[in-house]
Amino acid sequence: MKSPHIVVIGCGFAGLELIKHLNKSPYKITVLDKNNYFNFQPLMYQVASGGLGADAIAYPLRKIISKMPNVTFRMAEATSVDLNNKVVKTSIGDITYDYLCIATGAKTNFFGNEVLESHCMQLKSIPDALDIRSDILQEFEKALSESDANKIRRILNFVIVGGGPTGVETAGALAEIKNHVIPADYRELDPSLMRVYLIEASPRILSAMSEISSIKAEMYLKKLGVHVLTNTAVTSFDPAHGKLNLSDGRTLETETVIWTAGVMGKTIDGIANHLIARGNRYKVDQYNRLEGYKEIFVIGDVAYMTADKDYPNGHPMVATVAQQQGRNLAKNLLRLFYDKPLCPFRYFNKGSMATIGRHKAVLEIGALKVQGYLAWFGWMFLHLMLLVGFRNRVVVFVNWLWSYFTYQRAIRLIIRPFESHIR
Amino acid sequence: MKSPHIVVIGCGFAGLELIKHLNKSPYKITVLDKNNYFNFQPLMYQVASGGLGADAIAYPLRKIISKMPNVTFRMAEATSVDLNNKVVKTSIGDITYDYLCIATGAKTNFFGNEVLESHCMQLKSIPDALDIRSDILQEFEKALSESDANKIRRILNFVIVGGGPTGVETAGALAEIKNHVIPADYRELDPSLMRVYLIEASPRILSAMSEISSIKAEMYLKKLGVHVLTNTAVTSFDPAHGKLNLSDGRTLETETVIWTAGVMGKTIDGIANHLIARGNRYKVDQYNRLEGYKEIFVIGDVAYMTADKDYPNGHPMVATVAQQQGRNLAKNLLRLFYDKPLCPFRYFNKGSMATIGRHKAVLEIGALKVQGYLAWFGWMFLHLMLLVGFRNRVVVFVNWLWSYFTYQRAIRLIIRPFESHIR
Numbered sequence: 031m032k033s034p035h036i037v038v039i040g041c042g043f044a045g046l047e048l049i050k051h052l053n054k055s056p057y058k059i060t061v062l063d064k065n066n067y068f069n070f071q072p073l074m075y076q077v078a079s080g081g082l083g084a085d086a087i088a089y090p091l092r093k094i095i096s097k098m099p100n101v102t103f104r105m106a107e108a109t110s111v112d113l114n115n116k117v118v119k120t121s122i123g124d125i126t127y128d129y130l131c132i133a134t135g136a137k138t139n140f141f142g143n144e145v146l147e148s149h150c151m152q153l154k155s156i157p158d159a160l161d162i163r164s165d166i167l168q169e170f171e172k173a174l175s176e177s178d179a180n181k182i183r184r185i186l187n188f189v190i191v192g193g194g195p196t197g198v199e200t201a202g203a204l205a206e207i208k209n210h211v212i213p214a215d216y217r218e219l220d221p222s223l224m225r226v227y228l229i230e231a232s233p234r235i236l237s238a239m240s241e242i243s244s245i246k247a248e249m250y251l252k253k254l255g256v257h258v259l260t261n262t263a264v265t266s267f268d269p270a271h272g273k274l275n276l277s278d279g280r281t282l283e284t285e286t287v288i289w290t291a292g293v294m295g296k297t298i299d300g301i302a303n304h305l306i307a308r309g310n311r312y313k314v315d316q317y318n319r320l321e322g323y324k325e326i327f328v329i330g331d332v333a334y335m336t337a338d339k340d341y342p343n344g345h346p347m348v349a350t351v352a353q354q355q356g357r358n359l360a361k362n363l364l365r366l367f368y369d370k371p372l373c374p375f376r377y378f379n380k381g382s383m384a385t386i387g388r389h390k391a392v393l394e395i396g397a398l399k400v401q402g403y404l405a406w407f408g409w410m411f412l413h414l415m416l417l418v419g420f421r422n423r424v425v426v427f428v429n430w431l432w433s434y435f436t437y438q439r440a441i442r443l444i445i446r447p448f449e450s451h452i453r
Numbered sequence: 454m455k456s457p458h459i460v461v462i463g464c465g466f467a468g469l470e471l472i473k474h475l476n477k478s479p480y481k482i483t484v485l486d487k488n489n490y491f492n493f494q495p496l497m498y499q500v501a502s503g504g505l506g507a508d509a510i511a512y513p514l515r516k517i518i519s520k521m522p523n524v525t526f527r528m529a530e531a532t533s534v535d536l537n538n539k540v541v542k543t544s545i546g547d548i549t550y551d552y553l554c555i556a557t558g559a560k561t562n563f564f565g566n567e568v569l570e571s572h573c574m575q576l577k578s579i580p581d582a583l584d585i586r587s588d589i590l591q592e593f594e595k596a597l598s599e600s601d602a603n604k605i606r607r608i609l610n611f612v613i614v615g616g617g618p619t620g621v622e623t624a625g626a627l628a629e630i631k632n633h634v635i636p637a638d639y640r641e642l643d644p645s646l647m648r649v650y651l652i653e654a655s656p657r658i659l660s661a662m663s664e665i666s667s668i669k670a671e672m673y674l675k676k677l678g679v680h681v682l683t684n685t686a687v688t689s690f691d692p693a694h695g696k697l698n699l700s701d702g703r704t705l706e707t708e709t710v711i712w713t714a715g716v717m718g719k720t721i722d723g724i725a726n727h728l729i730a731r732g733n734r735y736k737v738d739q740y741n742r743l744e745g746y747k748e749i750f751v752i753g754d755v756a757y758m759t760a761d762k763d764y765p766n767g768h769p770m771v772a773t774v775a776q777q778q779g780r781n782l783a784k785n786l787l788r789l790f791y792d793k794p795l796c797p798f799r800y801f802n803k804g805s806m807a808t809i810g811r812h813k814a815v816l817e818i819g820a821l822k823v824q825g826y827l828a829w830f831g832w833m834f835l836h837l838m839l840l841v842g843f844r845n846r847v848v849v850f851v852n853w854l855w856s857y858f859t860y861q862r863a864i865r866l867i868i869r870p871f872e873s874h875i876r
Contacts (some may be wrong), residue, residue: 048744065866066590066865066866066867083506083508084506084866085506085863085866090865092638092865096638096640102641104597105867106593131829156868157868165470176528177528214519215519217513217519373634376647391833422864428847428851432844438516440844441508441518442513443489443507443511443512443513444514445579445580445583446580446869
C-alpha cells in the first residue's frame with residue numbers, strides 16, 4: 031500500500047511539533063518553509079537588542095529532519111493551493127498532497143495603516159530582528175555626529191507600540207541598553223537624552239495576564255526608565271518629520287517606531303474568503319479541519335477554532351497553542367490512518383510570562399503568580415528548556431551568564447546597515 | 454599645550470595596533486572605520502563556510518576604545534583627504550588633523566576584469582562571507598529541486614580562483630562540507646555530484662611558503678577531493694551561461710566562483726597618483742611616512758615600502774606586517790612628540806601557515822616546517838591567541854570543539870538569501 035502524502039506548509043511551533051510526532055509514521059511527509067531554519071520567536075527580542083546572535087535562536091530544519099526517514103524538507107514558499115486538484119503551488123513547482131496541513135503562522139497586523147506598515151519596524155522574523163539591532167546601533171552612531179540637542183533627543187527616542195509580551199520585553203531590553211551600554215560604549219553621549227516609550231491602547235500592559243502581573247511589569251519598566259503610556263493609541267504617523275501622533279494629543283518625535291501592537295494570520299491564496307474569520311484566521315472544527323474539508327487541516331496562529339468551550343473566540347496566538355495543536359493533529363492523523371475516531375482539541379493553558387529586565391519578570395502558572403527574582407530565573411529556565419537543540423541551549427546559556435556578570439550586550443555589530451525610511 | 458590630533462583612517466590590524474600603543478599617550482586620536490567592529494580576517498573563510506558566526510570573529514571597536522581615554526571612534530567612511538588644509542572629508546563631515554595615519558587596508562584585485570568583478574564572490578568583509586555562506590546553502594537547496602543531472606552538477610560545481618591561504622582554506626572547508634554536511638543534511642543529494650575546484654595560475658599553491666608546504670597542502674586538498682589546477686589561469690567568464698574558461702582550454706560550468714586571486718591597496722581620493730606604486734599601494738619611506746609628507750603615515754596593506762632591505766619589492770600584504778607597522782608607528786609618533794629620532798621599520802617574519810581540513814595544515818616558523826596534526830593544532834592555538842577579546846576566543850574554541858566532535862558546521866542558516874547574478 032502506498033503511504034499517503036502529507037504536505038505541511040510552514041515549520042514554526044505548530045508544524046515542527048506535528049512532524050516530530052509523525053516521525054517514522056506510515057505517512058510520507060513533505061514540509062515546506064521559506065526559511066531553512068526554525069525560529070524561536072520568544073527570544074527574538076534578544077537578537078534585536080544585541081543580547082544573542084541569530085544562530086543562537088534559529089535552528090537548522092535539515093538537522094531536525096535528518097533523523098526523520100519519512101520526512102522531506104523543501105525550502106520553498108507556498109504561493110497558493112488548488113483545493114480541487116489537491117496541489118500546492120510553490121516557488122519550486124507544484125506538489126500534490128493527500129492531506130494538507132496549513133501552519134503558516136502569523137504576521138504583524140498594522141490594521142490597514144499603510145504608512146505605519148512601511149515605516150515601522152517589526153519583530154516577526156530574524157531579518158526583522160537584525161534590522162532593529164542595526165537601526166538602534168546606527169541611531170547611537172548618528173547621535174554622536176549631531177550637535178543639536180533637539181535632534182539628538184529625537185534620534186534617541188525609541189517608541190514601541192503594543193504592550194504585549196514582545197513590546198514589554200523589547201522596551202525593557204532597550205532601557206537596559208540605555209542604562210548599561212550607552213555609558214560604557216558611547217561615553218560622549220548623555221544617556222538621559224535616550225528615551226524609551228511603550229504605547230498601549232488598552233488600560234494596562236500585558237492585558238492577557240492578571241492585573242497584578244500588569245501592575246508589577248509596569249512598575250519594573252518605570253524603574254528602568256521606560257515611559258509607559260497606557261490608554262493611548264497611535265492616531266497617525268508623519269514619517270517625513272518623524273512625528274508620531276497619539277490619542278492623548280501628544281506627539282512623539284522619533285526615528286524608530288517598533289510595532290508590536292497586533293498579529294494576524296498569514297493566509298494563502300486559493301482558499302475561499304468565507305473560510306477566513308477575524309484575525310485573518312481560517313475557521314476550523316474541533317479537530318483543526320478546515321471548515322468543509324476532510325483532508326485539510328489548519329494549526330497554530332492561523333487556525334480559528336471556536337469549538338474549544340473555554341475559548342469561544344478562538345485561542346490566543348501563542349506558541350503553546352500551536353505546539354499542542356501540532357501534537358493533537360499528529361495523533362489524529364495516526365488515528366485516521368488506523369480508522370479510529372478523531373480526538374477534539376482542548377487547549378491546556380500552562381501559563382504565561384514576560385521578562386522586563388535583570389531580576390525583573392512576571393510569571394503565571396495556573397493560580398500561581400510570581401514576580402521579581404524567582405519569576406526571572408523561572409523565565410530563563412523555561413526558555414532554555416523550550417529552545418530547540420543542545421547547541422543552542424548552551425550558546426544561549428553562556429551568553430546569558432556572560433551578560434549577567436558583565437552587564438554587556440555581546441552582539442553590537444552593524445553587519446548590514448538598516449536603511450530607515452523615516453525623515 | 455594642546456595635544457596634537459591624530460586621525461587614523463581604518464581600524465584593521467594596522468590601525469588597531471597603532472591606537473592600542475598610543476592609549477593614554479599625549480595625543481588626541483580620532484579613529485574612523487566604516488564598520489563598528491574589528492574583523493579578524495584570517496578566520497573569515499570559516500564564517501563563509503558556516504563553521505563560525507560573524508560575531509565570533511568580529512569585535513566591537515567601541516568596546517576596545519572604551520578603555521582608551523584619549524581615543525574617539527567614529528563610524529564613518531573617509532571619502533577624500535585635503536592635504537593642503539589637513540582635512541579628512543568623511544560621510545559625517547570634515548575632520549582636521551595634525552597627523553594623518555592611513556590604514557585603509559586592501560580590497561580584492563580583479564585585475565581590471567569587470568565581468569569577473571561583478572559576478573564573482575569575494576571574501577574581504579563579513580557581508581561577503583555571509584553572502585558566500587548563503588549562496589552555498591542556496592545552491593544545495595536549488596540542486597534538490599532540479600532533476601537534470603547535468604544541471605545539478607553545474608549547480609554543485611564550486612570554483613575557487615587563487616591558491617593563496619584564503620583560497621586553500623576555503624577549498625578545504627568546502628570539501629569538508631561535501632564529505633560531512635551533504636550526507637547528513639541533504640541525503641537526497643549524491644555527494645559525488647558536488648565538485649570543488651581550486652585554480653592557481655602559478656606552478657604551485659601557497660607560493661609564498663616553501664615547496665614542501667605547497668606539496669603537502671596540495672596532497673591534503675586532493676585527499677579531501679578538491680580538484681587542484683595549478684599553472685592554470687582564468688581567461689574569461691561567461692556569466693549568462695555560467696561558463697568559466699581556463700588557460701588549459703578547459704571550461705568549467707558553475708554558478709559559484711569565489712575570487713581570492715589577488716588583493717590591492719584601498720586608496721583614498723586626494724593623494725597624487727605618482728605616490729601610488731604597484732599593487733595600488735602608497736609609497737612610504739622607512740618610517741612609513743608618505744613620500745614627501747612629514748605628517749602623513751601609511752601603514753598595513755596599503756603601504757609600499759622598499760627601504761626594508763629584505764623586502765625590496767614591498768612587504769607581503771599580511772596581518773603581521775600590518776601589526777608590526779602599527780606598533781612601530783605608535784613608537785615613532787611618541788618619539789616625534791618627545792623630539793627623538795625615528796626608528797626605521799624592519800619586518801620580523803614570524804612565519805606563515807594555512808589549514809586545509811581536520812588534522813591537515815602546514816606551518817612554517819623560520820627554518821621549522823611542520824605539516825599534519827601538529828601543524829593543525831598549532832594553527833588553531835595560534836589563531837585562538839591572535840583573536841581579539843576573551844569572549845570571541847571562548848566562542849571560537851567552543852565552536853571548534855563542537856565541530857571537531859560532531860563533524861558538523863554549526864551555522865547553516867540562510868538569513869539573508871544571496872541574489873546570484875550568474876545565469
